[in-house]
Ligand SMILES: Nc1ncnc2c1ncn2[C@@H]1O[C@H](COP(=O)(O)OP(=O)(O)OP(=O)(O)O)[C@@H](O)[C@H]1O
């Protein structure tokens with residue numbers, strides 16, 4: 001983990017209509033760390049992830065105050081290219097939605113849109129992304145068969161590989177293991193731990209156990225507020241705030 005800040009969230013509030021979903025969040029996410037955003041339902045976790053690559057722009061009537069910096073640059077700067085931002089900050093949602101096409105085409109889709117057309121270069125990009133997503137060994141002999149025949153865990157890793165093929169800098173993962181069995185979950189967690197060497201990862205974990213297994217640091221969210229942040233060890237073994245402690249020890253959830 002380096003100490004350089006990759007993402008800086010400053011006094012960031014987000015409103016759907018008049019209802020605040022995030023309230024004056026201040027948070028630094030460092031390069032090459034896995035940062036876990038955790039908390040009960042509707043605490044604002046997904047809203048924060050979506051704000052980090054401005055997917056929230058699509059919500060009618062929504063607005064924000066404060067700002068978010070990526071490498072010290074304001075992501076809400078009107079001069080900034082949204083396409084470029086979304087290439088640098090990739091997001092993977094909880095339900096793996098492989099496209100109804102081959103495994104190869106699922107991964108090649110994004111790079112093709114970005115103008116990579118030579119077969120050799122596409123092959124390399126697809127191979128590299130599938131290796132980084134820890135799926136290569138399982139699919140290398142059937143790259144041209146339908147992705148829909150993969151298991152849930154494999155489809156989830158395929159979706160991660162699809163994003164990795166675009167070579168983002170920050171990877172946002174919203175409960176990437178919901179609905180997966182323990183073995184698939186373990187392989188995704190292993191993948192994440194390996195990926196942080198090259199990426200900054202912001203993870204909404206499936207549960208607290210997962211956060212304590214993979215995260216370097218973590219922040220506890222409740223009703224749109226960041227209650228407490230710290231190293232995962234500190235947060236999960238000795239939280240400072242009573243609300244964090246109640247949640248971590250399972251007193252509410
Ligand atoms: N598109 C939307 N329009 C209006 N309100 C929304 C919208 N999306 C989310 N909200 C509201 O914002 C608040 C935060 O929701 P968000 O999805 O960010 O929470 P979450 O922590 O990800 O919850 P969960 O654990 O259930 O996924 C909730 O009160 C939710 O109802």
Ligand SMILES: [Mg+2]
Nearest residue numbers: 045046047174
């Ligand atoms: Mg959510």
